[in-house]
Amino acid sequence: MIIGRDKIGALIFFIFSTCYGYYAFQIPLYPGEEYEVFTSQTMPKLYAMLAMSIAALALVLSVVEDIKKRSVVLEQNDDQITPAFFDKKGWTQCAALIGLMIYYAATLEFLGFVLSTISFLIIGYLILGERKPKTLFFASVPVVIVFWAIMTQLLGIYLSAGDIWS
């Protein structure tokens, strides 16, 4: 069987809606509420049932289409996820940037806005291949200082000074 994007998508969505549906039944109700027409569980249960049905339909339709295609041609489908689809460098950079966001969340209040943001920007530029020290400096430090000044001095918005310094 060809594992196409449509099938993977429908399958993941089916699993997700099943889990969602399971938790929808766990939503607590007040005593006697179970006799009411509309409760906190109503919409989640409805969404879960609809989502499971639609995902199952999408899965069945793509399998039926696949069987018909396979009966005449065994060539690669456009829909397939091929190795060429994965650009290793791009994916590594993307994963590193997602990790960088978690780092930013972890350091924002600890190191303070200025330090953590400067480090976030510099590491981000480095991840994406920028190596010139001048560019790294001018695209991070002045940007952060100006942003900090606008927020705190002009608009009066508090930005964390950093727990490490207090």
Added chain:
Amino acid sequence: MSEGLLLGLQTALSMQNILFVIFGCFVGTFIGMLPGLGPITAIALMIPITYGIDPSSGMILMAGVYYGAIFGGSTSSILINAPGVAGTVATSFDGYPMALQGQAGKALALAAYSSFCGGTIAAIFLLIAAPALAKVSLSFQSPDYFALLLLGLTAIAAFSSKGSFLKSIMMTLFGLMLSTVGTDQASGVERFTFGKIDLLDGISFLLIAMSMFALSEALMSIIRKKKDDDAMKQPTPDVGSLKLTTSEIKEVAPTIARSSVLGFFVGVLPGAGATIASFLAYGMERNLASAKDKLKFGKGSIRGLAAPETANNAACSGSFVPLLTLGIPGSGTTAVMLGALMAYGIQPGPRLLIDNPEVFWSVIVSMYVGNVVLLVINLPLIPYIARALTLPKQLLTVLILFFSLIGVYLVSFNTFDIVMMAGFAVVAIGLRLLNFSMSPLILGFILGGMLEQNLRRSLTLFDGSISFMWERPITLTILVLTALVLLMPLLSALKKTDKQSPEKEVAEL
């Protein structure tokens, strides 16, 4: 209406708001020009800024960004054949060949004039249609709203691209599911919070909009880097003269008139929007052209450029009609604007005209002001703004990530939101790779709460009976329409699977 119009003029033409429109158009043009980034991202990035200003100014700024982003998308379509937004794909069919022939300036000027005319005609229609529709919709009750919300949710899926109907429905449902996270407003019961205090208030709309659009689009540009980089590395053609001859203006005038009307009405339909309008206008113009003119299409026809440009701008104005009068967004972009309005504490819909007339009228007037700004300020600046295409992508991507993250953080001051954004960005990348569209998700997320509230109210009004669905003629009509909208693409999808014979497949291959 004249009083309202005066109020709108007074608000939109204040010095502060004119500056907001100029700023919005400029920023929108800049972001829209970058391949992969569209008006939704541009507006999402502006939302944190608009929280600090009054709602009218915020909406004016966002309307300016919307127009600017569409115009920016046209610029990159014409100059480097890399449409920033789907609505400007049709622009590149004839715009880019014109640029290759050394007429980039003329193509850009024509795009700006067409957008201006399309926007102006549509703004006049909006001026007439919106207040009239708002008055009619004042008689709407909860059951009618419930039916209308269902129509809005299904229509965006029905107008989705060929073969992605079921995927759009899945995304709408995913958005609806996400909207149930948090404390239930009516009963106070926690739903899907898994004991996390940070989830008690639910997931913020801004967080979803930023991570699903701005963050994921920026990260996707790294994954598909090669393709985008190739487009951006192309030498930007010389812009040259921006002048149009009288005969050229005469040639495109009827095209602009036709495409404006078409674009506006397509824009009014929930879910249709600028992309469909631009393709329909292009197709219509090609069908109306003489056999000799038909050959020019795709090779630099000025009619082929004017039609989609006029229609996409007219559709932008049209999509504000359901948003302002019924509170139902017609597109992903207006869905983001609806979320922003609700964050200001303003409920769009028929009451908007009564409760917040300054917002209602200033948005309508700012549409026109936005068009003037684009023509007077942006067009002469295009050769300079086009230099944005040569800015190092690695710097822009990281800056977009920073502004998205800090934009959400500045509203909640909760670092857990940043972690959630990273998580949602990963989900969004996965969904994009599996060819799922994000617009139905955001629409489902925003309308989910309203849908639940209105269904609850309707059931209370009718003693727990679902008879409201057929007892009120308006509700019944809208529900029948919804069923038709929902069933037609579903049946055609089933029919296609059923009828597609193996022989035909081989022939297609």
